[in-house]
Amino acid sequence: MPRFLHIADIHLGFDRYDNKVRTQDFFYTLMDVVERYAIREALPSGIAPQVDFVLIAGDLFEHRNLQPHILNQAQAVLSLLKDAGIPVLAIEGNHDNRPYGVNTSWLRYLSDWEMLYLLEPGDVAQGEPFYSPWDAERKRGGYIDLPCGVRVLGSSWYGSTAPKAIEQIAASIGELPPAPGPTVLLFHHGLEGQIARYQGALRYSDLLPLKQAGVDYLALGHIHKNYEIEGWVFNPGSLEANSIDEARFERGAYVVDIDPDGIRAELKRDYRQRPIVRLRQSLRGSETVEEVEQTAIALVQQAISLGQLQPDAQPIVELRLEGEVGFERTELDVRSLQQQLQSLSNALIFLLKFEADVLTFASPLGEEASRDQVEREVFLDLLTANSAYKNRAPALAQGLIDLKNRQLEGRPEPDLYELVQSLLTSESSERRD
Incomplete structure (x- = not known):
């Protein structure tokens, strides 16, 4: 019975809060998930690993351009899986995909060094078939048939063209030789209705051609919230929260069993996460x-x-x-x-x-209000809006008017100072009382 680990949106190199410890959190979280749910209990006893393979459904990295220590983090985790004999199958997400016009990416680098299998459709415009089987010598391919009997297909980051891409993927699946067993497709995109303010989300009906083409398990990434639909569409969510707002989302890692009775995907959440x-x-x-x-x-x-x-x-x-x-x-x-x-x-x-x-106040004044009335109400509004002065607003407003009048009369500065001092002294006395 095939068993695999499905994770997505790992975002190694996350640096939103400019905090090195927080950046390290994303590495330690990934390491804990891999050790806990893939290899921890397998290696010491010498028995078979807990899972047959691991899926990364996009956004292994936070940025397309990496600092050396972030690449080292990825290699450290992937080396553990490789040493345990657990293949890692991955696709690029919108955060780590290659920029337009560039032929390589850091995921391609990891694939060339046999740390993972980067499953990518071929360039049809250049005469390549859309889906070719994995070529171990070229380290290229769009799908792979694993020894456990599961076929895993890759895809690219399609953005707004995802609905048309799905039609092409479904048609290309139909042209492949029969799968040895269940078919899994890695796809980095989100469905509508899962989170607010997400533009370009797919409708469930957009995915149906994939089911009709024989996809048994659609392994999604992109939206950082866990959801599953109709027993074949699964999105684990990000391993760590990428923002404070995401703290309210349920998220985790799927451990999936596929047998003749169907798919059993259990969301695992008991791993290292910063509260x-x-x-x-x-x-x-x-x-x-x-x-x-x-x-x-x-x-x-x-x-x-x-x-x-x-x-x-x-x-x-x-x-x-x-x-x-x-x-x-x-x-x-x-x-x-x-x-x-x-x-x-x-x-x-x-x-x-x-x-x-x-807090603002605006006293209603009629058109017939005099200049003195307007002036008094302005002072009252300003004083009342301040919690330190509102209890004495009328007296202080009158004091300010008196101060203005003395200034206009040309009174000497000692007189002005005396009035201000009396207002402040009175205020301090009332506060003590």
């Missing part, structure tokens, strides 16, 4: 800057006490401050607060998203 914690605080507009800071600290402390946030695990934490605030946004030192919260939570990465709007 991601998302916190949210709604502000009402009445808090001072100090109260907002204290609220944020208390929220993180509560998450720790409840076990939702575990400092020992060095999680990635996001805190969103939403709602309204009664002070200018620049009054909150976001950078300083973020550093304090990162230290408190021992987070590898702490993202503080200050998304609250400034």
Whole structure:
């Protein structure tokens, strides 16, 4: 009974947060998945490996151009599989495919060095057949018939032309000699309805020609969320979350068994992943800057006490401050607060998203309002919108008007200073009370 591991969207070299430790996470995650579900229990005992082969359905790498240590990471994992006698079959995704007009890629390099099999359709425009069997000498081919009795076919990254490519793939499958057993197709594209704001997604009906052509297992990649459809379309999702938003997605690695009774694909999620914690605080507009800071600290402390946030695990934490605030946004030192919260939570990465709007007031005034009335209401609106001054807004507004009038009267600076000092003294006294 054939068994294989289906993974996708590994993204070695991920660098979105400019954090070297986070970049290493993607390597350690891949290594753990391979050891745990493919070879860990096989090698010491000398028995056959846990799986017959491994599928990588695109985006092994984050970038087309690699730093040497990222290539070394890929080679380290692939060497383990090679030493265990487990073939790796891969296709390029949109992140690691060769640029237009370029004849090679890093996946092609790994294939030439017999670290994996890069399954690619031929160039029909140059007279090549669309699907040729794997040629071990040339290290080229579009499909391979494995000793376990499974035929695996590759494909390319097609982007918006995917529906037409599917028709060509299905027609080409029909021209091949009979498969020795089940047929698996690697395809890097996503289906509509799985995630929001995804342009160019395929409809399920677009895939049906593949099923009619005899594909038993469609191994997808591209969308970082796990889903499966009708018992033959499977997308494991990314091994690690590529963003905070992706933390809510179920994702993992498929261990798949194919027997006469059908396909059994089990999503494995029990492997090394860095925890991601998302916190949210709604502000009402009445808090001072100090109260907002204290609220944020208390929220993180509560998450720790409840076990939702575990400092020992060095999680990635996001805190969103939403709602309204009664002070200018620049009054909150976001950078300083973020550093304090990162230290408190021992987070590898702490993202503080200050998304609250400034509370505004606009007093209704009729067209007959005098200049003095308009002026007073402007001062009141500005003061009321600030949590530090709103309780004394009428008195302070009158004080500002008095200050303006004294200035216009040409009063000496000591008189102006005396008025300001009296307003500040009165405010401090009321705060102490």
